[in-house]
Amino acid sequence: MKRQRLLCLLLLPLLALLPSRETAPALAPTPTGYLALTFDDSPNGAATERLLDGLAARGAHATFFVIGEQIEGQEALLRRMADEGHQIGNHTFTHRRLDNSGAVGRHELERTEELLAATLGGAGYWVRPPWGFASAETLREAATPLVHWSLDTEDWKTRDADKVARLIIDHAQDGDVVLLHDCYESSVDAALAAIDALSARGFAFVTVEELFERMGVAPETGCFYCRPDRLREVR
Template identity: 50%
Template structure:
């Protein structure tokens, strides 16, 4: 786990240096091997309700340009016709998860209906990407007792309510004011304003020493072995 964290820190430092070069900022000369410090603050950027052809594609372009990995929780019914976008997510190092088939509230339906919503999306992801563990984000962050979930579940600790305001500057401000190391940030990649906000947040927080990783990496950095059926709200549990 410690070696994995050091590799991620080194990657973040490298990306920060490349970003500095891209902005034509002066490079700092160093003698010998650069020291890996503890100043890097890890955070996970997560996106719900996609994929959506126009907005998700633009988001992926922006994340690739910035060297950022995120976690996407996909709605099964939105996947047909967007398979190439999902393959691209996998190829570019993003974590891909399950957000049910039709964004159904798992606190309401019968257990059999809820489990079908989860399994149907899981089967489609498997057919496109291959066998894997596609973590679940329950819609509205809720899941009723009695519903069997065979993978780890992910909630969030920072919710700027981007779906409600659809205002880029408000969303950015809400995230920057609330974020802490090990936060899990909730956004939706189906809104242009949210994509704009996400990329602005990345640029802002990278300058403050934050490194963006997937939820799985965030938990691993804290030596957490994720368990099926457990709902994780931050990188520390």
């Protein structure tokens, strides 16, 4: 009898964890909107690590456009990004503009694609052209979708966490692709503050690829997207 009572006492807390029909926990509310934060000129050592910590703590995902020549020595950081569900993209090898560099630009994309594949496996890493410069030729030769942005935080110019966070919080709309850089501590602070404020308003933070899925748009090779439902014009 004594043993039975003890067993009951031990099981009681476990029973409380089982969902019952009457007290089943409410499902998490459906997000009111989706945003894709994108970080260019990645990876950047300690700042990127702090960003990854902050994203993980918030259950948020992001997209990192990587400069090929910065990969050496930061392979573990790249693997961490991929393991934690973030999207990784190609931002050329030396941050070269693609609209006027012909074969050199093509080679930079290929070299970075090879490095990403060697580090992470897979293939077909989406491209963000440095400075957003691409030509019709760039698009014709592309092997993946190209990603521009629909909300430019100008974080590189102001380097002011409050201003950058405020800009995102005040202007971000469902489906936006937000441009940031993880080389600035101020941008890391701004991104995390914006996630906190906008999560409270029901926004969810997803990769660019997931944003396409959420919006029901099939991404196409050689298209230059500001956001899944808007293309960037090039000449």
